[in-house]
Amino acid sequence: MTALPERSRLVQQHLDAAGIHTEIRVLPESARTAAEAAAAIGCEVAAIANSLIFVADGSPVLIMTSGGHRADPTALALGIGAREVTMAPAALVRETTGQAIGGVAPVGHPAPIRTYIDEALRSHEQIWAAAGHPHTVMPLTFASLQELTHGTVIAVA
Numbered sequence: 001m002t003a004l005p006e007r008s009r010l011v012q013q014h015l016d017a018a019g020i021h022t023e024i025r026v027l028p029e030s031a032r033t034a035a036e037a038a039a040a041i042g043c044e045v046a047a048i049a050n051s052l053i054f055v056a057d058g059s060p061v062l063i064m065t066s067g068g069h070r071a072d073p074t075a076l077a078l079g080i081g082a083r084e085v086t087m088a089p090a091a092l093v094r095e096t097t098g099q100a101i102g103g104v105a106p107v108g109h110p111a112p113i114r115t116y117i118d119e120a121l122r123s124h125e126q127i128w129a130a131a132g133h134p135h136t137v138m139p140l141t142f143a144s145l146q147e148l149t150h151g152t153v154i155a156v157a
Helices: 006-018 036-040 073-080 090-097 119-123 142-149
Strands: 048-056 058-068 084-085 115-118 125-132 138-142 152-154
Touching: 006 138, 006 142, 036 048, 036 125, 036 138, 048 073, 058 090, 058 119, 058 142, 073 115, 073 152, 084 152, 115 119, 115 142, 119 142, 119 152, 125 142, 125 152, 138 142
Parallel strands: 048 125, 058 115, 115 152
Antiparallel strands: 048 058, 048 084, 125 138
16 A cells, blocks of 8 residues: 555544544546546546635635536525635645645645535535545545535535
8 A cells, every 4th residue: 555645644634533434545646637536536527526725705615516517606605605706826725725736635624614515416426535635535425525524515506
């Protein structure tokens, strides 16, 4: 087994603390995009749970969205009750999560982030999320993702 990168070990600690039993997998190639992750894992793109940081009325929020579609800022604003929602710049993503874009996990951040989960992910028996590094992923169920993040389910598209 390949050793986990430091950020992925931190994600594993959060999983363990939450009682979520899953194995973080190290991929030989980068999985920075949903398409790359799906190809490496052998699942459909819609089963990839992208971790995206947006800014809602000036505060960062984590949106866990299906790789099967793009998150629409107008739909997000309606779903979370914000006046304005925009994509966070890379520097804010790193500052908020401690992780690089393409490897942002649902947990393992310096502080909790208000989290919303795409209702479209519910239709998959197993979903895949980044695990803190662009080369690591982890299988989850919709229920375990919600339990792990305390996320609110919304429509994102």
